[in-house]
Amino acid sequence: MKYGSMILLGVCLGALARLFSLRVDYRQYPGYPRGYLVHLTLGFIAASLGGLVVPALLQANYIAVTFLGAAAQQFRGIRTMERQFLLEIEDTELVPRGDAYIENIAKIFEARNYLAMITAFLSTLGYYLAITFTIPFIYAIGIGIFLGGGLGYILHAVMKEETVGDIGEVKIVDLDFSGPNNSNIKVEDVVVMNVGLNESLKKWQESGIGIVIEPTNDNARATLANTGQRQAIIHDTVTQLGVKLDVGVQDYTPLARLNLDNGKVCIIIIPIEPDPACIKKAVENTPVLEASRRKPLESGPGKIAAD
Incomplete structure (x- = not known):
């Protein structure tokens, strides 16, 4: 496959970005293992979408890029899903989270899928630019990892909440x-x-x-x-x-x-x-x-x- 290495790099880095931002803490949400499976699967899908953008543009397949709009709609659906789930179990809490806390959690899960998508996109873009300038394959991989992983880390730090x-x-x-x-x-x-x-x-x-x-x-x-x-x-x-x-x-x-x-x-x-x-x-x-x-x-x- 002509763009196989590029896509694989983007998907791997995007999925890793979602994995690193996913953790079970004292709130026990998302739950393990079912919550992990749901969010890692969605993260993989987001990374796949981000990794396909550059190859689609290179093939002048501009219609294919419009799937990003559909992806954004699906990620908003994730936010709705999380909100609905937490609202349904709110009555079981001795001390409820409250609507504001639930909305905050739902927004975070939506944003982290965009993080996976952006990381994958920039990784493939960095790899492509390196190959274009005839940089050796191994260095091209390193440039893709540096660009996608570096910006993914920066975005994750920017998204860190105040306490x-x-x-x-x-x-x-x-x-x-x-x-x-x-x-x-x-x-x-x-x-x-x-x-x-x-x-x-x-x-x-x-x-x-x-x-x-x-x-x-x-x-x-x-x-x-x-x-x-x-x-x-x-x-x-x-x-x-x-x-x-x-x-x-x-x-x-x-x-x-x-x-x-x-x-x-x-x-x-x-x-x-x-x-x-x-x-x-x-x-x-x-x-x-x-x-x-x-x-x-x-x-x-x-x-x-x-x-």
């Missing part, structure tokens, strides 16, 4: 109690919950932990104020450290409230693993959701108001 630790300072604090029978649970003067049952109140007094996230600037303050971002923080913390909660036991539900005066986020939780250092790290590692990110300081009025 809560990047936009806020996280502190672990003791809970305060006030009001009749000390039934108001407070974090730094912010009343987060009122508990009526003495048994539940005693549990909060014995095992409850407070978390305070202080935003670094007004951009961070607007981002952390988003309810979807706060729900994601609680979900990730619970996923990693557990929570003493069960269906129908509403009094132990972790909650987040906003300090309206300074923008701090105040969270209460009864974790299974009450290690303050681990809780702090779990909160800091929570991704900043794309749908939650706000930048008021980038606007004229916002910048003037912050001065």
